[in-house]
Amino acid sequence: MILWFIIIVFSLFASIIIAKNTRKTTKNLPPGPPRLPIIGNLHQLGSKPQRSMFKLSQKYGSLMSLKFGNVSTVVASTPETVNDVLKTFDLDCCSRPYLTYAARITYNLNDLAFSPYSKYWREVRKLTVVELYTAKRVKSFRHIREEEVASFVDFIKQSASLEKSVNLNKKLVKLSGSVICRVGFGITLEGSKLENTYDEVLKGTMEVLGSFAAADFFPIIGKFIDRITGLHSKCEKVFEAMDAFFDQAIKHHLEDESIKDDIIDLLLKMERGEIGLGEFQLTRNHTKGILLNLLIAGVETSGLTVTWVMTHLITNPRVLKKAQAEVRQVIKNKEDITEEVIERLEYLKMVIKEAFRINPLVPLLIPREASKDLKIGGYDIPKKTWIHVNVWAIHRNPNVWKDPEAFIPERFMDSQIDYKGLNFELLPFGSGRRMCPGIGVAMSLVHLTLINLLYRFDWKLPEGMKVEDVDLEELYGLACPKKVPLELVPVLTQWT
Missing domain, CATH: 1.10.630.10 (Cytochrome P450)
Incomplete structure (x- = not known):
């Protein structure tokens, strides 16, 4: 956590510039918690990411968006959303x-x-x-x-x-x-x-x-x-x-x-x-x-x-x-x-x-990566998005x-x-x-x-x-x- 704090301080000026010049996406991404500059949601993972993600999903939904540094991620946490990832769209995920x-x-x-x-x-x-x-x-x-x-x-x-x-x-x-x-x-x-x-x-x-x-x-x-x-x-x-x-x-x-x-x-x-x-x-x-x-x-x-x-x-x-x-x-x-x-x-x-x-x-299956733009549960999942399946949350x-x-x-x-x-x-x-x-x-x-x-x-x-x-x-x-x-x-x- 100290290291992430150092990164935030070190990169604060750059993050402000980036934030000002970042255009809002027009995609309908899954909901997710607010992000800190540069590190996104990494500070919210804790020592047991599966538990932290489950807690966040209870507030933000069974298909949730997170940002880890420069990597966009979605987390599936219920049988229904995981069925979409591992079965319906298995080939693309x-x-x-x-x-x-x-x-x-x-x-x-x-x-x-x-x-x-x-x-x-x-x-x-x-x-x-x-x-x-x-x-x-x-x-x-x-x-x-x-x-x-x-x-x-x-x-x-x-x-x-x-x-x-x-x-x-x-x-x-x-x-x-x-x-x-x-x-x-x-x-x-x-x-x-x-x-x-x-x-x-x-x-x-x-x-x-x-x-x-x-x-x-x-x-x-x-x-x-x-x-x-x-x-x-x-x-x-x-x-x-x-x-x-x-x-x-x-x-x-x-x-x-x-x-x-x-x-x-x-x-x-x-x-x-x-x-x-x-x-x-x-x-x-x-x-x-x-x-x-x-x-x-x-x-x-x-x-x-x-x-x-x-x-x-x-x-x-x-x-x-x-x-x-x-x-x-x-x-x-x-x-x-x-x-x-x-x-x-x-x-x-x-x-x-x-x-x-x-x-x-x-508890967290090895992350997957979307091979093309997808729509799961009514939400847009852009190509290259990482997909985490939180088995611990389901269980x-x-x-x-x-x-x-x-x-x-x-x-x-x-x-x-x-x-x-x-x-x-x-x-x-x-x-x-x-x-x-x-x-x-x-x-x-x-x-x-x-x-x-x-x-x-x-x-x-x-x-x-x-x-x-x-x-x-x-x-x-x-x-x-x-x-x-x-x-x-x-x-x-x-x-x-």
Whole structure:
């Protein structure tokens, strides 16, 4: 905030001149709050932009105009307006603006998530969907998930025998990272370049990718501001760590020809021209950009989801008891737990949906950019306007959900609402062309992990801690983890 104030003072004279010479637009833009000179509405974002935008939308409407520096933005905050953006006008709203630090981390937007809509993006999307995220492919990695979850359970057993608390934030992210490293990279997390800095690097990457960077809004002085705030150095730090990890994984494949049929093997064949990617010839930077999406999306989605589910269960003893009773009744003293059992766990599926609603992993979807002039909800959306979809606002809207702040899984009973992108009341994975393609990969691990945690263990808070002491606040980034790590004490049961 101090930096924004300095910018205002420094630029006051110029802003007065600009204001006097700016012609009023004749377009019918969505309503929005008043703007300050130069910075526009940036000062109103706060540390949690999704919450600030929701509060502003309650006053200015479900489709709201904001100005971030020299960038015009609209924010969609209700199922109806989001339906327009992600479905009705999806093709015209599915490109991406250029984001300075996302471009750096993704090797100049050679990835899937941040790349603008183009022939290249369509080919990469098809590649990942067909080669990595099909149901058959997800099922083929089942043994890896089971082995890693079994190892995780063994660790929990050891902690339980010692009556020792477990940092679930850390352990669950490491679990999902171990699975993704084996599935996508053909190496184990232990012994890799990220082994000792894994949590720090992933957290930093999400903070950088979710940042409102000055460089994106102030072309002349933005990068200087980001150097002062530390965003530039944080970006370089996480980029170098990720790059070293990718180099290690690729080198491992090049030296060991027995490693076959994972995503790196496929991408290396494309680099050599053995497999085509439409009219495109992949370079090493293309390969690394695609691998980045695989790593961060796969890890954050499953690890953080289980953490938030366990957080809400421990703070809602009634729900925890009910979920455990269902799991134990369905499994009935069996030692081996298979993924198929989730189809019979109706209440647990409701618990997961409610956790997605309360804590959407990506509260603000990656911004989109209008590829042409549009008219949405009676308002003009000029070409190049940035479009933010505030999923958090939809999930907390009292006009959409009764008692939105309360954790009530039963609200999904006899409801057809799901999280697969067809119901705009619940969009943890987005919708339309830009919807996350890895739902199957993430949710298979989420289900298997939760079933084991609820079936094999009882859970309690550390000594001296009460339910009301559990912090429910999130950190802001592209994905939002718990601000305070979840520490729980596992208790051995007769099934452990």
